[in-house]
Amino acid sequence: MDIRSAGVLTILFSIIVYLISASVTEARGALTAPLHLQVFDTPNDGGGSLTALWAAAPSDGPEVRYEVLLAEGPSVADYSTMKVVAEFPADKRLVKDTRLPWWTRNGEQKDHLFVIRSGKGVDVKDGVTYSVAVATVKGDTRTFSSVVQATPYPNWFNWNEVNNLLLALLFGGLVFYTISQAKRREVFLRRIPGLDAVDEAIGRSTELGKPILYLTGAHDMGDPSTIAAAVILGRVAKRTAAYETELMVPHRDPITMAVCQEITKQAYLEAGKPDLFKEDSNFFITSDQFSYTAAVDGIMLRKKPAANFFMGAYFAESLLLTETGASTGAIQIAGTDSDHQLPFFVTTCDYTLIGEELYAASAYLSREPIQIGTLRGQDIGKAVLLTVIGVGTLLATVGLVFDMEWPQLFLDFFKDVK
Amino acid sequence: MIFLRRQVPLFITLIMGLVFAAQYYVPHPASEQLLTVATKWLQIIGGFALVLGVTSLFHLHAVKIRRKETGWGYSIVLYAGLLGTIAVGLMANGKESSAEGAATAFGWVYNFMMVPLQGTMFAILAFFIASAAYRSFRARSREAAVLLIAAVIVMMGRVPLGEFLIPLSGDVSQWILNVLNASVRRAILIGVSLGAVALSLKIIFGVERSYLGGGKE
Numbered sequence: 001m002d003i004r005s006a007g008v009l010t011i012l013f014s015i016i017v018y019l020i021s022a023s024v025t026e027a028r029g030a031l032t033a034p035l036h037l038q039v040f041d042t043p044n045d046g047g048g049s050l051t052a053l054w055a056a057a058p059s060d061g062p063e064v065r066y067e068v069l070l071a072e073g074p075s076v077a078d079y080s081t082m083k084v085v086a087e088f089p090a091d092k093r094l095v096k097d098t099r100l101p102w103w104t105r106n107g108e109q110k111d112h113l114f115v116i117r118s119g120k121g122v123d124v125k126d127g128v129t130y131s132v133a134v135a136t137v138k139g140d141t142r143t144f145s146s147v148v149q150a151t152p153y154p155n156w157f158n159w160n161e162v163n164n165l166l167l168a169l170l171f172g173g174l175v176f177y178t179i180s181q182a183k184r185r186e187v188f189l190r191r192i193p194g195l196d197a198v199d200e201a202i203g204r205s206t207e208l209g210k211p212i213l214y215l216t217g218a219h220d221m222g223d224p225s226t227i228a229a230a231v232i233l234g235r236v237a238k239r240t241a242a243y244e245t246e247l248m249v250p251h252r253d254p255i256t257m258a259v260c261q262e263i264t265k266q267a268y269l270e271a272g273k274p275d276l277f278k279e280d281s282n283f284f285i286t287s288d289q290f291s292y293t294a295a296v297d298g299i300m301l302r303k304k305p306a307a308n309f310f311m312g313a314y315f316a317e318s319l320l321l322t323e324t325g326a327s328t329g330a331i332q333i334a335g336t337d338s339d340h341q342l343p344f345f346v347t348t349c350d351y352t353l354i355g356e357e358l359y360a361a362s363a364y365l366s367r368e369p370i371q372i373g374t375l376r377g378q379d380i381g382k383a384v385l386l387t388v389i390g391v392g393t394l395l396a397t398v399g400l401v402f403d404m405e406w407p408q409l410f411l412d413f414f415k416d417v418k
Numbered sequence: 419m420i421f422l423r424r425q426v427p428l429f430i431t432l433i434m435g436l437v438f439a440a441q442y443y444v445p446h447p448a449s450e451q452l453l454t455v456a457t458k459w460l461q462i463i464g465g466f467a468l469v470l471g472v473t474s475l476f477h478l479h480a481v482k483i484r485r486k487e488t489g490w491g492y493s494i495v496l497y498a499g500l501l502g503t504i505a506v507g508l509m510a511n512g513k514e515s516s517a518e519g520a521a522t523a524f525g526w527v528y529n530f531m532m533v534p535l536q537g538t539m540f541a542i543l544a545f546f547i548a549s550a551a552y553r554s555f556r557a558r559s560r561e562a563a564v565l566l567i568a569a570v571i572v573m574m575g576r577v578p579l580g581e582f583l584i585p586l587s588g589d590v591s592q593w594i595l596n597v598l599n600a601s602v603r604r605a606i607l608i609g610v611s612l613g614a615v616a617l618s619l620k621i622i623f624g625v626e627r628s629y630l631g632g633g634k635e
Contacts, residue, residue: 339610
């Protein structure tokens, strides 16, 4: 090849390179209409909303904006008759931002998704057909997608929560299996000092001839912690009946009071001391937080109970109650699932049942196979969760340290299933 | 009678427990409506139950006054407060302020008696926190010493003067709260949640019955 032909080839190559680069630049800069627009009823909701989904475009970026347009009815004469219900930068509102689990997710992660709901000036009604379009806007230029029709309606099942349902069923099955196992063979129970001290506290009250004060917390019977407190009351009442010690149970909720009256009555019957049962050992004070606290503090200071039990849910009154109790020299046992109040109980009570120990107390005190089996089920559930947390931590660390992408797949799976 | 006292409540618990557990998974407005109706029923039952509570309160304090038990004078104060508030509440038609905006006697009782008394009780908390902290932070054991050190660091890190005196305390206290404290709280919450779910299942399926009054049949 001579120098002349080489020069011609070089010029030709330069022209081709220029043309290609120019076309790429033009493609990036050109404003394209939103592609593959789909509009459908938002799945797994109570109705009143539509979801618009469209593909990501090469022109997407913070300088480009999307407008979502809506009109009532199956047809529209012109885009100008449609109402703009949302406007946002083209790099926002992506499918990956929705945090929907993979089994209900629509479209690719990088696609755009917008949920149209009733709001300011917009009323999305069930059973009415709407026309939806999306426009790409850059400066004064606007390009529109085709108009798509959809009708919102309410759904009967939320598939986003199906993981929750499966896990609940699995855990429930596990609990019932462990209960059946516990009926057949003995299960080891770790000792909890707080529960061992229940007998000690009742015994001390008996020796001193002073009453026992038992509180069931701030919530009503709809709360599991109050139910747990009421169940423990039954066990405590049985022992106070056996030891013939006075029991005082002031309440904040009348329904809880009625339930606890029945529980106490049954406990005295089972202890063979029905004549010792007093109807007013359970009494109502008030539903007001600080009025109740003042009244209970007064009881503590006047009657000086030798043992105070604080079971159930508590709020700001926890320290006011326990500190007063501590000042009277009473032995104090607390049990709560209110994690924000735990520090106060730990610092002022002799023994504290932390979180789940409140729910476990009934099993420890009764030693019934049904109760112990439940504890076993809970422990297995915790072991599974701990394993998942451990594996997840390991995978996240490996992914970060070695700059690998595959651990993220597992982590996303854990995140969706959780 | 045992059928009415045991089987019927257990059957109602099973049906309602399953229905309202399922309600969580049904987003349809009919499901929301069901929940709203049930909540209203609960409020109505709660209202009637209050009669039980007030009766219990009256009875207890009447007995105290009759027997002249220790502190029976407080029972008279309770009667006076309760009946007095009911009387002014009825006179003011349950309203705290009149049409002109002036406080009614009922509003006066609330604003100038109830609110200051509640505020007083809440204010005592500050002193109780100090006394409880003093008792706990006496470094008599290794655990108490750890608690004391952690508390001092967090306290220094949360106030501008502390961070000015010990610049590192802000980051360290944040680390204690975000890492140590948050992880322990989450661990407790996991245990609590599993315990609550297990207890709920036992109640729904009638395995736990002692809340009905007693243990075995």
